[in-house]
Amino acid sequence: MGGKVNSIMYAFxxxxxxxxxxxxxxxxxxxxxxxxxxxxxxxxxxxPLVIASRYNIxxxxxxxxxxxxxxxxxxxxxxxxxxxxxxxxxxxKLYTRREVPILLTGDSNDxxxxxxxxxYFLTDFKPxxxxxxxxxxxxxxxxxxxPYVASEDDLADANDI
Ligand code: PCA
Numbered sequence: 001m002g003g004k005v006n007s008i009m010y011a012f013x014x015x016x017x018x019x020x021x022x023x024x025x026x027x028x029x030x031x032x033x034x035x036x037x038x039x040x041x042x043x044x045x046x047x048p049l050v051i052a053s054r055y056n057i058x059x060x061x062x063x064x065x066x067x068x069x070x071x072x073x074x075x076x077x078x079x080x081x082x083x084x085x086x087x088x089x090x091x092x093k094l095y096t097r098r099e100v101p102i103l104l105t106g107d108s109n110d111x112x113x114x115x116x117x118x119x120y121f122l123t124d125f126k127p128x129x130x131x132x133x134x135x136x137x138x139x140x141x142x143x144x145x146x147p148y149v150a151s152e153d154d155l156a157d158a159n160d161i
Contacts, residue, residue, distance in 0.1 A: 047064060048129075053160050060119065
């Protein structure tokens with residue numbers, strides 16, 4: 001028999017899409033598709049997580065081996081939600097994405113399992129970006145005093161990243 005096998009898909013979110021953060025509503029709005037919280041997780045490799053641009057956007061910089069093991073949340077998502085997230089994240093103009101191994105943490109039954117999850121990265125960046133503090137988790141209202149600035153602008157045109 002032909003036909004496409006739909007395998008389970010996950011997204012790992014580390015920034016404004018997390019619970020309690022300014023873009024979380026994208027994941028809960030069912031007109032965007034479906035997302036179900038799976039658990040908290042941590043990326044198995046180190047990457048720099050920085051807050052940059054005049055909009056104070058959190059970026060996971062695509063430089064494996066530098067930075068920290070970044071903590072976030074894993075969601076089971078459908079194709080429609082992935083497409084909606086791509087709109088928010090201005091993929092592929094601003095962020096790229098790829099599937100990376102995420103270790104599930106916390107006290108759910110799945111804790112200790114590793115899932116491949118779509119994660120948004122900044123691939124095209126100025127080297128100075130790496131001199132910013134490297135976080136291991138993100139909160140818009142953290143002690144860094146760089147709260148996220150929601151904007152309708154084309155963020156990919158920001159010349160300060
Ligand atoms: N949104 C995505 C990437 C960075 C951001 O703010 C996320 O939360 O993972």
